Structure formats: structure tokens, C-alpha cells
Amino acid sequence: MKLTDYIDPKCIKVDLSSQYKEEVVEELVFLLADCIDGKVDPDAVYNAVMMRESEGSTGLEKGIAIPHAKCDYVDRLRIAIGISRDGIDFDSQDGEPSKLFFLMVAPRNEAGPHVQAIARIVKITTMEGVKSKLLKANNAERVIEIINGIENGG
Numbered sequence: 445m446k447l448t449d450y451i452d453p454k455c456i457k458v459d460l461s462s463q464y465k466e467e468v469v470e471e472l473v474f475l476l477a478d479c480i481d482g483k484v485d486p487d488a489v490y491n492a493v494m495m496r497e498s499e500g501s502t503g504l505e506k507g508i509a510i511p512h513a514k515c516d517y518v519d520r521l522r523i524a525i526g527i528s529r530d531g532i533d534f535d536s537q538d539g540e541p542s543k544l545f546f547l548m549v550a551p552r553n554e555a556g557p558h559v560q561a562i563a564r565i566v567k568i569t570t571m572e573g574v575k576s577k578l579l580k581a582n583n584a585e586r587v588i589e590i591i592n593g594i595e596n597g598g
Contacts, residue, residue, distance in 0.1 A: 445560045446595050447523065447568070448588055450548075455479040455524040456584035460545070465503075465534050468526060469493050469511050472547035476524040484517045489549055492517075503536030508569045510562055512548035521550040521557040525587060529579055544569060544578055568594050 455476055462468040470490055477486040492513035496502070503509040524547040531541025546565050550558040569575055574594060581587045 447564050448592050450521045450523045452479045453584040456587050458527045460526045460528040472524040472526050501535035503534035503542050505538040507543040509534045509542035510546045514550050514552045518549050523548050
């Protein structure tokens, strides 16, 4: 699985304006909805992601958060990426602010890519130097270039 197969560069925001967890989810959901030409009900996707968050935070450790949900509003796995250099409280497992956000939305009837993508994001973001490279990225193309480089063995 290549993450970049599920990420449109238009679904990457390197300077999130959000300051709170709910705002991050909303900002990334609306970004995702814009990327798929409004074929998604952003309110319904937001509610699905926040429902999942109510079951347990998807704020992992070391500045990574992977808010996600399954819903009927997407045709395949979709990923939006947001970066907050200052960090945002996302109720992470280590209590530290999250800086890299990978919002994932998948169809209800599709399990494989969703689970594989979470595992892939965790693997990539825990590799030496990757997180700092992503945090320094100044545009979506650079984010894709970094992820592609890792996925292609670079």
C-alpha cells in the first residue's frame, strides 16, 4: 500500500489555523470535502469522526494524530493531512500536543486499506527524521515528496 495513492495534494494544509481538537477535525474535513468536489457532506463526515473520537482519542504519541471514521459519504479511502508547527491539544496518549494530523475517511464496507493506512502512517512517522522533515515542509508538494521518498525506499 502506498499512502500517496490516497492523498490528493489539494488535501494537505501545511499551516493549520485551528487551535482546538474540534477545529482541526472540522478544518481537515472541509478540506477533504473541497478536494472531492463537494460530493461529501462535511457535517456528516465531521460527526462520524467526532463520534469515533468520543470512543477514544486518536491522538497518538510524539505529535501524531490520526482522526478517522467510516461513513457512507466516500467511495474509497481518503486522507487529508494537516500540519501545526506549534501543536494542538488532541488528547494524545503521551499528553503532548499533536503536530501532524492524518484525517482518514473510508467507506463502511471497506476494512483493508483503512487499517493498512493507519499502520503505514505510524510506521512512516516513527522513522528517524521523518516527522521533522514533514514539520519543515512549506507546501503540499514537499509533503508528498517526503512520503513518496520513504515509500520508494529513499
